[in-house]
Amino acid sequence: MVAGYLLALLSLLLDRHKILGFTGLLLAIVASLLGTAEAQGFGEWRQALYFGLDYFVANTLFLGFLFVPLERWFPHRGDQTVLRPEWDEDLFYFLVSAMFIQGLSFLTLIPSNFVNEAITLDALQEWVGSIPFAVQVILIMLATDFIQYWLHRAFHEIPVLWRLHSIHHSAKSMDCMAGARM
Template sequence: MTAEQWLTRIFADRAPRRFGSGWLSGVLAIALGLLSVAAVLCLHFPQWLTMPELRARYPLPLVRAAIDSAILATLVLAGLSMLLRRRKVLGLAGLALAGLALALGAGGVAIADAPASRVHIGLDWFVLGTLTTAALFVPLERAFALRHEQGPFRKGWLTDASYFFMSHALVQLMSLLVLVPATWAGQALAVAPVQAVVQALPLVVQFALIVLVADLAQYAVHRAFHAVPLLWRFHRVHHSVEQMDWLAGSRLHLVDVIVTRGLVLLPIVMLGFDPNATYAYLGFVSLHAVFIHANFAPKTAWLERWIAMPRYHHWHHAIEPEATDKNFAVHLPMIDRWFGTYYMPRQQWPSGYGVSGLHLPDGYVRQFVSAFVPTKRHRSG
């Protein structure tokens, strides 16, 4: 039995999962417990487990109070699950995690003076990302699900959760391999008069222009990853997802991430956009990329023509042959209309997702390695 099967058996047992059954409180207790333990570890080892850019900005009294509150909530939720549910495994797991967080010192951990480490991971960034993203998209998917039968613990969820963790934990590596080269190249290629014109624009216009420029770059890079066999080896990891939800968009090979983000950032740096407009775009793209993969079916046909919605991007992942290599843009469907790669059947959703003939192994490491092994490309979707 794989780790995913074992965990799914715990989380998605045959006992009822309706409201009041103790399932939701148990799962929330485990999630909060894990995040609480991670947050306490960040207090113990800030020089190794937190981002220097964020570390100096944290209001520590509020952070400590939030950690203690999360541990208390974990205890309450775990206890509630044990009261309501015949199988006690969810509640016991939540209690164990809360106990571990308390044993580690909870929010009262004294932060020792230690020399800054040259190497760190973004565990704090992972905690913040999980809290904000899951809190927004999990309720959204439960309330307006496209596929109600899918549930949060669908096939491949643990693999995608690993990708979500690595994308946040490897933030320093991303900075070195993406931000530094793109910034250097963008500044070297910049044309001062063009930058002056761009910087004179209102911030809202700059933001709109960034979305257009970034999506044009994204379109070109994304289409190349589909067309060039060497690049497809890495991008096929993303298309190996067979069930879509808010975690599915995290499944991206490291090489895919580095190349795509670097080449999308390059024109943004070259044009010299105001940092505030750039930060606004980075916040927008981080949420929008999750949104378009979500198991979410909004009824907004009028909006689909102008901004990428889940149905538009779901067709990019569709198993249907007619949808192959369509809808490359991430934000603006009009770009696909310009280049003849737009596909959106009226009021229809794909029957399934993935790539015909492609079955990658589960797990972050095994999928990372598989991308370096050439295989013949089979696609009917």
């Protein structure tokens, strides 16, 4: 928030267009005022529903620090800026998928939970646990890639699924955020 105040001040002093500086200042003031309220803290019982705002922050920082410099240093299209057309739309999808991480994780794990309950996999799990860690990593990457390939292919081949999935391929500008559409 201190950085927000200082940057907003710098922008207001130097930039002819004041809208960015004013917005930054306003956001910093609102955050400061809200921050003075007493924190709710953790209750005695775990709340059933949560939104992964921290996951969104961690994911955005990770992607930003990793890919923004890479895309700047090795661009496919040199004229494309970080905030290219439709960036806000993709960021919105990114935010929604992170916020609903709880529900999405639950849906993603339904098939594996079903398999775990239907079939006894103790021997297989013990065998996987006994092989070297590096081999486990390679195996999980191959298995994930295999499943993702066929799932992705199903989303393209089956008309009902394609209707849901076509938005994922509607991006006109490609960068690390474009894949967030789903």
